[in-house]
Amino acid sequence: MLSELSVAAAEGVELLERPEEPAVESKVGGGLSGRELTKVQELVYELKIGEVMTREVVTIGPEQTIAELDELLRVNGIAGVPVLADGNLVGIVSVQDLIRALKAGALQEPVARWMTANVITLRQDESVIEAVRAFARYRVGRLPVVDDEGRVVGIVTGGDITRGLLRALELGYHAEEVSRYRASHIFEDIESDETSLRLRYFIAPRDFARGGEASRKIKRALQRLGGHPSLVRRVVIVAYEAEMNIVIHSDRGGELLVEVNPERVHVVATDDGPGIEDVQLAMTPGFSTAPDWIKEMGFGAGMGLPNIQRWADEFKIESKPGWGTRLDIVVKAGRQRALGRGPAERNVR
Numbered sequence: 001m002l003s004e005l006s007v008a009a010a011e012g013v014e015l016l017e018r019p020e021e022p023a024v025e026s027k028v029g030g031g032l033s034g035r036e037l038t039k040v041q042e043l044v045y046e047l048k049i050g051e052v053m054t055r056e057v058v059t060i061g062p063e064q065t066i067a068e069l070d071e072l073l074r075v076n077g078i079a080g081v082p083v084l085a086d087g088n089l090v091g092i093v094s095v096q097d098l099i100r101a102l103k104a105g106a107l108q109e110p111v112a113r114w115m116t117a118n119v120i121t122l123r124q125d126e127s128v129i130e131a132v133r134a135f136a137r138y139r140v141g142r143l144p145v146v147d148d149e150g151r152v153v154g155i156v157t158g159g160d161i162t163r164g165l166l167r168a169l170e171l172g173y174h175a176e177e178v179s180r181y182r183a184s185h186i187f188e189d190i191e192s193d194e195t196s197l198r199l200r201y202f203i204a205p206r207d208f209a210r211g212g213e214a215s216r217k218i219k220r221a222l223q224r225l226g227g228h229p230s231l232v233r234r235v236v237i238v239a240y241e242a243e244m245n246i247v248i249h250s251d252r253g254g255e256l257l258v259e260v261n262p263e264r265v266h267v268v269a270t271d272d273g274p275g276i277e278d279v280q281l282a283m284t285p286g287f288s289t290a291p292d293w294i295k296e297m298g299f300g301a302g303m304g305l306p307n308i309q310r311w312a313d314e315f316k317i318e319s320k321p322g323w324g325t326r327l328d329i330v331v332k333a334g335r336q337r338a339l340g341r342g343p344a345e346r347n348v349r
């Protein structure tokens with residue numbers, strides 16, 4: 001199984017280098033879909049040599065004999081070893097070298113005469129892609145990993161890379177499953193008479209580069225909590241409009257406070273000035289006091305407050321010039337739109 005996988009990994013070398021070439025993709029065949037390959041490619045760049053290498057390195061001395069090498073490879077079930085003299089890397093010797101030596105009847109000759117002295121090495125903090133490239137370029141089966149002093153700290157083969165990738169893929173999937181599970185069951189797992197989660201976001205005035213960041217984070221939080229897409233969408237719209245009003249219209253910025261429980265999401269947006277002169281007028285679709293330079297950026301269509309009104313289940317606005325503005329917005333999960341798998345799903349009336 002693993003040898004098949006390392007063949008796939010070796011062929012994958014080309015695939016990883018030229019992912020757009022479909023002819024190569026068919027070589028890997030069967031199990032790997034386009035999306036998984038993308039994940040593998042990502043991991044090959046992400047993983048470090050130190051994370052996949054074998055740390056217990058079997059080595060041989062240059063004065064040891066070919067007979068000893070034969071024994072060493074057989075006992076350990078490996079196809080090559082680094083050659084170390086006083087702890088220093090002086091060469092590498094493989095099963096191919098062994099075969100050549102045996103054919104020449106050199107059983108009692110020292111390994112030093114048959115090894116390759118010019119060793120290509122890797123560093124622990126290099127990306128795995130470097131090893132993949134080195135294997136392809138030099139047509140070698142294993143590469144020693146050395147530290148700054150040139151000491152051998154590990155060895156990497158195609159099999160190590162394959163195992164490392166499989167482990168990383170597996171860990172990745174588990175991590176995702178675990179976090180999904182934890183977050184979406186949080187309201188079930190924690191017992192109280194009323195459980196809620198409070199998320200607070202500070203909004204800076206006129207910071208258009210970061211405008212919308214809080215609502216994006218709210219979106220992600222609700223998705224992780226298992227919020228139904230339609231609930232998430234509605235909350236994101238109202239949170240975004242409230243956030244952008246603070247960015248656009250407030251003097252000193254403000255904050256969004258989001259309280260989440262299985263039945264509803266309550267968004268409170270506050271700022272302390274300048275406040276709204278005529279709230280009725282501000283609620284009119286198309287009404288905006290945004291200056292031209294902000295309108296040129298695409299904001300200030302006067303649809304923010306009307307949008308909140310439209311998508312919220314409850315909406316209250318309090319504002320006083322010179323005092324500030326407070327919006328109270330409630331979006332209900334509803335029977336079909338339960339958040340998490342908590343009481344909302346069980347309270348079927």
Ligand SMILES: Nc1ncnc2c1ncn2[C@@H]1O[C@H](COP(=O)(O)OP(=O)(O)O)[C@@H](O)[C@H]1O
Nearest residue numbers: 245249282288289290300301302303304305325
């Ligand atoms: N937090 C706020 N502080 C001061 N004025 C606000 C605030 N939010 C809204 N307003 C006023 O209400 C008007 C309408 O708001 P909105 O419907 O979101 O439209 P827009 O933001 O596109 O102008 C704004 O133009 C502004 O005059």
Ligand SMILES: [Mg+2]
Nearest residue numbers: 244245304305
């Ligand atoms: Mg607005």
